[in-house]
Amino acid sequence: MTMKHIAGPNDWPRLPLLEGWQDTCTTLNMWAQVVGKIRLTLSPDINHSWGSTLYVTTHGLTTSPIPYGMFTFAIDFDFISHALCITTSQGNDRSFALEPMSVANFYRKTMQALAELGIEVRIFTRPVEVEVAIPFEKDEQHASYDANAASLFWHALVQTDCVFKEFRARFTGKVSPVHFFWGGIDLAVTRFSGRTAPKHPGGFPNVADRITQEAYSHEVSSAGFWPGTGVGEAAFYSYAYPSPPGFSDYPVQPEAAYFHDKLGEFILPYEAVRTAANPSQTLLSFLQTTYEAAATLAHWDRSALEREIASA
Structure with missing residues (x-):
């Protein structure tokens, strides 16, 4: 059996222990939940929640195209340029920098960018799979970005x-x-x-x-x-x-x-x-x-x- 992907040791980056970037990890988790819930709300309900996930790209993570009326849009985390980018099949786009900011501020910026593109969506703002679930619009606690x-x-x-x-x-x-x-x-x-x-x-x-x-x-x-x-x-x-x-x-x-x-x-x-x-x-x-x-x-x-x- 031939393995097509052959990566050497230097291709796998050294990662810090979780405690070294825990605050950033938690904040990213909440930001990703905001974006993921947008896809979840507007996409077909595919079995096993597969219609809500994100995918790895050459620059970060993407929702892939999300249907909205007569067009589609995608939301991408760009970890090279450190930006959140929203693009549409109509050729319009919005973006803002990924930098230290609260989950509440990220949520507001994302929703504002969508509104400017003519996309109206309401999501369930309580995060999942966490013991303490602060609604996105109220979360000023998590605000780190390394x-x-x-x-x-x-x-x-x-x-x-x-x-x-x-x-x-x-x-x-x-x-x-x-x-x-x-x-x-x-x-x-x-x-x-x-x-x-x-x-x-x-x-x-x-x-x-x-x-x-x-x-x-x-x-x-x-x-x-x-x-x-x-x-x-x-x-x-x-x-x-x-x-x-x-x-x-x-x-x-x-x-x-x-x-x-x-x-x-x-x-x-x-x-x-x-x-x-x-x-x-x-x-x-x-x-x-x-x-x-x-x-x-x-x-x-x-x-x-x-x-x-x-x-x-």
Whole structure:
């Protein structure tokens, strides 16, 4: 099997520990939720909330085109120019600088820019997946923006996006796009066995249980990358729902990977990937072996769901 994405060690940026950029990370999380909820409100309701996610681009993150009447528009985080850019299929655009500002100010600027483009939208302004949910228009607490930290995290997303897409291509069954969930600020890709799953108990902070239950309506093996809330450093994760017996004890690669009992998922520190002789192959080994843990133990029909990628 040929791996098309070959990145060297220097292509994967060194990321600070989460505590070193926690304030910026939290602020970015809230900004992304503002933008994501705009897409969620105006886009078709695609299964598993896939119609609300963001995607990695050559400059940052995008909503992709959002329908509005007889035209479309897109909202992009540009982490090279450090700007929020809104463009329309009519050729109009608005932008403003990404710099230290409160979530409330970001929300006002975004809504004002949309209004100037003739786009009227009302969103549910309470954030999700956080214990303390301050409505966007009232959030003056989160106002940090370290441009360098934001850029480094995005560069890590770029490399991860490429490897995740390589991994996604190996599956012929139902599989999600590689997409960025603004609730948990994580890039993820999810494979499905094709079977329904037990009703999920829900319980995520400030998320309606019906949303979680629909997201996990079918059996999954899911992997992702996030700044590392709960583990203190950027990391890759992999979990199964439902988790089959023996999942936590299944031997996975690389050696730095481990099962986090509290989170209930396998974890691979980003630093272990970044410093590997072949970071992309190291990450692929984690994705493949943790998927095999789920698919083998839960008796997925792997011969019908997987394929070999022909050499170029």
